[in-house]
Amino acid sequence: MTAILEVNAISKHYRRGDERIVALADVSFRIEQPTVTAVAGPSGSGKSTLLSMLARFDQPDSGHIMIDGARLDSIAESGLDQFRNRKLGFVFQQFNLVSVLSAVENVELALAPQALPKQERRSRAIAALEMVGIGHRLSHKPTELSGGQQQRVAIARALVNRPRFVIADEPTGSLDSKTAHELLDLIGRLNQQMDTTFIIATHDVKVMQMAHRVIRLEDGRLI
Numbered sequence: 001m002t003a004i005l006e007v008n009a010i011s012k013h014y015r016r017g018d019e020r021i022v023a024l025a026d027v028s029f030r031i032e033q034p035t036v037t038a039v040a041g042p043s044g045s046g047k048s049t050l051l052s053m054l055a056r057f058d059q060p061d062s063g064h065i066m067i068d069g070a071r072l073d074s075i076a077e078s079g080l081d082q083f084r085n086r087k088l089g090f091v092f093q094q095f096n097l098v099s100v101l102s103a104v105e106n107v108e109l110a111l112a113p114q115a116l117p118k119q120e121r122r123s124r125a126i127a128a129l130e131m132v133g134i135g136h137r138l139s140h141k142p143t144e145l146s147g148g149q150q151q152r153v154a155i156a157r158a159l160v161n162r163p164r165f166v167i168a169d170e171p172t173g174s175l176d177s178k179t180a181h182e183l184l185d186l187i188g189r190l191n192q193q194m195d196t197t198f199i200i201a202t203h204d205v206k207v208m209q210m211a212h213r214v215i216r217l218e219d220g221r222l223i
């Protein structure tokens, strides 16, 4: 069976002056089904480096990654935006919403690369916001929303293109415990209903508890 994600012996190092920093060392794993995977490990263990490789923001020094049976390193630079737009959604600790835009406009941004009629774009963005339970806050700007509501808008933005994968970096890091629980329930539901695969870098035990699988990194190695 073709894995939906296959990470094959990837390594990555950085140089700082004379120092050689091993960020990832011979990391391999497969994800066979649409599931929620937590990537855990202490600060500096390589979690963000791994996520940036999965999105091809950066490339490993050796090894390779396959998504839906296709090698990431075979995608031409000119095709990267399209690849990310079709396959991936992103969620960040600080939400990364555009402060001057409303909730619905923030979600519409993710649809911009597609040549959709304005009305279609609007209705898709509204549907995504309704799906994450925030259809009653369409015209609110980020500063007029709570942290949990902003993170829901960010999730709607990540999901509006119905990507196969959502890559999240500490999505509960700025949320209180109750709001984090609600967000994780939502992620669990979206995984079930939409078959979206979530890969979540985290220090949060709650995320590790709800994930189907936890991958642990230490000094760039899987443990």
Ligand SMILES: Nc1ncnc2c1ncn2[C@@H]1O[C@H](COP(=O)(O)OP(=O)(O)OP(=O)(O)O)[C@@H](O)[C@H]1O
Binding pocket: 014, 015, 016, 021, 022, 023, 041, 042, 043, 044, 045, 046, 047, 048, 049, 050
């Ligand atoms: N651009 C870079 N140049 C030099 N070193 C880097 C660079 N990016 C990351 N590193 C180093 O690579 C290692 C892994 O960093 P990474 O950001 O992946 O860790 P992390 O597990 O995500 O940490 P955190 O939980 O604090 O976000 C660290 O030692 C870090 O200092």
